[in-house]
Amino acid sequence: MKALKNRLNFVSLSLIIGTVISVSGLVPLIPQEMYITRLALLSFAKNLLPFIVLAYFFKQPLKLKKQTKQKISLSALVLFTVFAFTLCFSCNIVPNLISYATGIDIGSSYVFNLLDYIAMALIPAIIEETAFRGFILGGFCEYGAKFAVIISAVIFAMSHTSLTAVIYSFLCGIILGCLYLRTDSLVACMTVHFLCNALTITCGLFQGLYNIAIGICIFLLVIIFVAIKLKRKPIFPQEQQKSDILSFKTALTNPMIIILFAIEIINIIMMYF
Secondary structure (H helix, E strand, O other): OOOHHHHHHHHHHHHHHHHHHHHHHOOOHOOOHHHHHHHHHHHHHHOHHHHHHHHHHHHHOOOOOOOOOOOOOOHHHHHHHHHHHHHHOOOOHHHHHHHHOOOOOOOOOOOOOOOOHHHHHHHHHHHHHHHHHHHHHHHHHHHHHHHHHHHHHHHHHHHHOOOOHHHHHHHHHHHHHHHHHOOOOHHHHHHHHHHHHHHHHHHHHOHHHHHHHHHHHHHHHHHHHHHHHHHHOOOOOOOOOOHHHHHHHHOOHHHHHHHHHHHHHOOOOOOOO
16 A cells, blocks of 8 residues: 555645645736636646646656546447536535525626636636546546545545535536546546536526526436436446555545645635634
8 A cells, every 4th residue: 555655645745735836825926917827827836736746756657547448439428428517517406505505605796708718617627627537536546446536526625615615526526537437538527627617607697597507407417317328328437446445544544635634624614714
């Protein structure tokens, strides 16, 4: 488990440094008019730059997961991508119910700006999927598929700073991780991530559209699920996976992981005070 501990330390330290960069105030020095550049640099500095810099010192390859022998057709790739998108957006029902019940993180009105689809939908989708599904999930795959999906989803969730965003991101992290394992396509994950972000931006323009969009996605989700079952296509990869128990035990007792989670929890708490 020495190699796993080293990988956990590498990932944890990279994300801790990224968190420090994001709250340091360095990126906001860029003028407000260049907000796309600001958001792109912030996302890159938080999610990717530390990995690139520390990879040399930890002797860790910035590898994506190994390609499986299982081939997937273009039609199946599209089907699973649409399935993952409808499932991800449908998960909004969970944080929405929490918001309605507690009154926290209630959405506000949104002023339309076409460039926001680039700044808040496309750029985060590319950078975050490369980091969380590519480097993190991909680097942990050799220690167990379930472990890789769950640990990457937990870390992805903790990188967000509100309670409802953490819950939604965790659910989406699980779905996107499974999609990556099933399709071997990081582009599919980026597409789903972008579509969810873009639809969220669009829903912010119109009162009540959010719930309608969730309802439509749930309806489409059922139809696509039935189509997958009728085509007898397995939703998950059909291959033997190694035991994940030891990997989970190693991760849960890793000091760097504990420090990372503590920092992110403090970040979330501070948002409400």
